[in-house]
Amino acid sequence: MSVALVYRLWRRVARVSDSDETDRATRGALILCGGGSRRMGRDKASLPFGAETMLARVMRLTAECVPRERITLVAAAEQQLPPLPWEATVIRDRVADRGPLPALVDGLASFEGRAAAVLVVSCDAPLLQPRLVERLFQLLARDAEAAVPAEGERLQPLLAVYRPRVAEALQAQLAAGTTSLHGALRSLGGRIVEAPVEQLRAVDPELRSFLNCNTEEEYEAALAYV
Numbered sequence: 001m002s003v004a005l006v007y008r009l010w011r012r013v014a015r016v017s018d019s020d021e022t023d024r025a026t027r028g029a030l031i032l033c034g035g036g037s038r039r040m041g042r043d044k045a046s047l048p049f050g051a052e053t054m055l056a057r058v059m060r061l062t063a064e065c066v067p068r069e070r071i072t073l074v075a076a077a078e079q080q081l082p083p084l085p086w087e088a089t090v091i092r093d094r095v096a097d098r099g100p101l102p103a104l105v106d107g108l109a110s111f112e113g114r115a116a117a118v119l120v121v122s123c124d125a126p127l128l129q130p131r132l133v134e135r136l137f138q139l140l141a142r143d144a145e146a147a148v149p150a151e152g153e154r155l156q157p158l159l160a161v162y163r164p165r166v167a168e169a170l171q172a173q174l175a176a177g178t179t180s181l182h183g184a185l186r187s188l189g190g191r192i193v194e195a196p197v198e199q200l201r202a203v204d205p206e207l208r209s210f211l212n213c214n215t216e217e218e219y220e221a222a223l224a225y226v
């Protein structure tokens with residue numbers, strides 16, 4: 001039996017589909033960390049989480065699925081980042097306080113021609129589960145623009161996998177006056193693979209990946225898992 005045949009059989013047994021899999025080396029990641037942290041009242045990226053900061057923890061967990069040199073941080077122009085566990089690329093927002101959509105557009109554009117698929121994650125999701133991230137990469141079909149968790153009509157665009165090329169369509173939405181990331185994504189229609197969160201329980205039973213620490217209470221609750 002040839003090596004190629006054994007590999008194909010292994011992929012079938014492991015349920016890795018030819019059209020869905022994105023090889024690890026061609027992946028990228030964006031960690032958005034430039035928000036105002038108004039509900040928290042202090043910079044979320046710098047909050048301690050166990051022995052790390054929240055940002056360092058999200059970087060470490062992301063690096064379980066994406067080569068660390070391909071993890072980019074998207075920060076506000078003047079934001080003071082905490083000490084990083086390794087020297088990462090940092091993109092700075094060109095305009096202040098415009099929310100995650102422009103940050104996502106600039107971040108994705110930076111990967112055009114360099115990555116097949118890019119994970120987007122918030123710095124305030126310290127319970128991110130690498131198995132769930134792997135599943136999202138697998139769900140991204142070759143002709144799709146993004147694989148986005150969905151709870152009914154509600155999308156979770158800040159824990160999702162995108163094609164870098166989608167930056168262009170999202171930029172057009174921005175130019176047309178759309179400010180909501182959710183609205184911009186909906187404009188892509190059927191080119192999004194929606195991943196029902198209930199199905200994602202298979203890889204993250206309590207859906208901890210989606211627990212964002214926006215308030216002190218949410219932060220305290222997340223710390224209980226450390």
Ligand SMILES: Nc1nc2c(ncn2[C@@H]2O[C@H](COP(=O)(O)OP(=O)(O)OP(=O)(O)O)[C@@H](O)[C@H]2O)c(=O)[nH]1
Nearest residue numbers: 032033034035036037038039074099100103122123
């Ligand atoms: N680079 C960048 N990231 C952003 C921006 N706005 C939000 N984010 C990030 O997107 C993620 C989700 O942000 P939110 O929790 O909705 O907003 P936030 O500004 O962090 O917090 P609030 O001020 O309490 O709404 C977080 O990781 C933020 O750091 C922005 O303007 N630029």
